[in-house]
Amino acid sequence: MMQTHTKKNIYIYYQRGVKSSVNIALTLIWDIIEYLRDLILWITGMWLFKSTTPPIPTAVFEKEWRITPWGQKEVILQRLKDYVPGNPEIKSIRVFLHGPVGAGKSSLINFINSVFQGHTTSIALADSAIAGESFTKKYQTHKIGKGKHGIYYPIVFNDVMGLEESSGKGVHKDDIINALKGHVKEGHKFNPVSPLTEEDPGYIKIPSSEDRVHCLVIVMPADKMAFLREGVIQKMRDVRLAAADMGIPQMVILTRVDEACPLVKKDLKNIYLSKYIKEKMEQCSAKLGVPVNCILPVKNYHEEIDLNEDMDVLLLRALRQMVDFADDFIKNIPLKITPQGN
Numbered sequence: 001m002m003q004t005h006t007k008k009n010i011y012i013y014y015q016r017g018v019k020s021s022v023n024i025a026l027t028l029i030w031d032i033i034e035y036l037r038d039l040i041l042w043i044t045g046m047w048l049f050k051s052t053t054p055p056i057p058t059a060v061f062e063k064e065w066r067i068t069p070w071g072q073k074e075v076i077l078q079r080l081k082d083y084v085p086g087n088p089e090i091k092s093i094r095v096f097l098h099g100p101v102g103a104g105k106s107s108l109i110n111f112i113n114s115v116f117q118g119h120t121t122s123i124a125l126a127d128s129a130i131a132g133e134s135f136t137k138k139y140q141t142h143k144i145g146k147g148k149h150g151i152y153y154p155i156v157f158n159d160v161m162g163l164e165e166s167s168g169k170g171v172h173k174d175d176i177i178n179a180l181k182g183h184v185k186e187g188h189k190f191n192p193v194s195p196l197t198e199e200d201p202g203y204i205k206i207p208s209s210e211d212r213v214h215c216l217v218i219v220m221p222a223d224k225m226a227f228l229r230e231g232v233i234q235k236m237r238d239v240r241l242a243a244a245d246m247g248i249p250q251m252v253i254l255t256r257v258d259e260a261c262p263l264v265k266k267d268l269k270n271i272y273l274s275k276y277i278k279e280k281m282e283q284c285s286a287k288l289g290v291p292v293n294c295i296l297p298v299k300n301y302h303e304e305i306d307l308n309e310d311m312d313v314l315l316l317r318a319l320r321q322m323v324d325f326a327d328d329f330i331k332n333i334p335l336k337i338t339p340q341g342n
């Protein structure tokens with residue numbers, strides 16, 4: 001009797017042992033699967049976001065489909081330098097840039113400053129976005145210096161952190177809308193999980209006409225556009241609709257065109273000859289609901305250390321459109337804003 005009981009116990013222990021070994025083995029296998037999955041995602045991510053040059057799209061139009069003022073850099077630049085806001089209540093027009101992480105928002109601001117200063121500069125910190133997380137965290141106004149210290153051109157720029165889809169990472173859509181209305185204080189550090197509320201110290205209860213945004217610019221990376229998640233595109237569309245409701249003019253700057261098309265990388269003057277870039281612009285228009293005539297391709301300074309006239313012309317052409325849009329807005333829209341921000 002005693003012997004049978006001991007045998008039974010041994011059997012139970014044996015079974016328990018087998019069970020826990022199976023559990024350990026299963027956990028181990030699951031860990032390996034998860035590790036392999038992460039590894040594949042990481043390799044794909046590196047491939048997508050680091051080197052995204054597609055297989056040589058070479059089809060070209062016979063002539064440029066959009067007239068570009070090549071060789072007229074100085075004329076456009078002078079016109080911009082002479083710009084005075086068309087509403088005496090407004091000292092500076094405010095251009096707001098947003099878009100996916102690593103799209104080139106900060107690079108664009110640096111580029112604009114460089115063209116005005118006549119040499120490459122870095123006022124907005126830009127970074128390579130391989131980690132998939134935004135480098136720009138704070139709400140900061142970037143001003144373009146005008147020779148003497150403390151004197152600026154009447155065009156200011158704000159960029160925000162990228163629009164990653166998962167909450168906990170990208171800027172909250174409602175915070176962009178807060179910024180459009182002028183509610184976000186300088187230096188405010190965005191909290192991706194909870195947007196600003198009236199009680200927060202970073203909230204401007206009664207924004208002035210100058211705190212408000214006068215032109216919304218969506219910065220879209222041509223080479224990564226196809227890989228953007230629907231959630232990010234949706235955020236951009238929502239912001240665009242909110243801006244449209246407030247009457248804020250909008251445009252898209254298509255960046256990283258050199259990474260998207262080898263013809264453009266070879267010679268920037270191919271920009272309006274490349275069928276591939278036109279396709280990208282049409283896709284962008286369909287995704288965001290912005291007409292193609294409000295989409296302007298730009299190649300930001302990336303590896304270059306000296307200014308390049310063709311790059312500057314594309315940028316200045318885009319900047320002229322931004323300034324014209326913003327100026328129309330400040331001239332025609334009643335600028336008084338209620339404490340509710342409507």
Ligand SMILES: Nc1nc2c(ncn2[C@@H]2O[C@H](COP(=O)(O)OP(=O)(O)OP(=O)(O)O)[C@@H](O)[C@H]2O)c(=O)[nH]1
Nearest residue numbers: 102103104105106107126127134135136162256300
């Ligand atoms: N080849 C190329 N690289 C670019 C271009 N624009 C930006 N880059 C590079 O892309 C990377 C990201 O640029 P950023 O200007 O930091 O992008 P961002 O949109 O400010 O990014 P976050 O602040 O992190 O959201 C940097 O390594 C830039 O040098 C471009 O037109 N062509």
Ligand SMILES: [Mg+2]
Nearest residue numbers: 105106135136
């Ligand atoms: Mg940035």
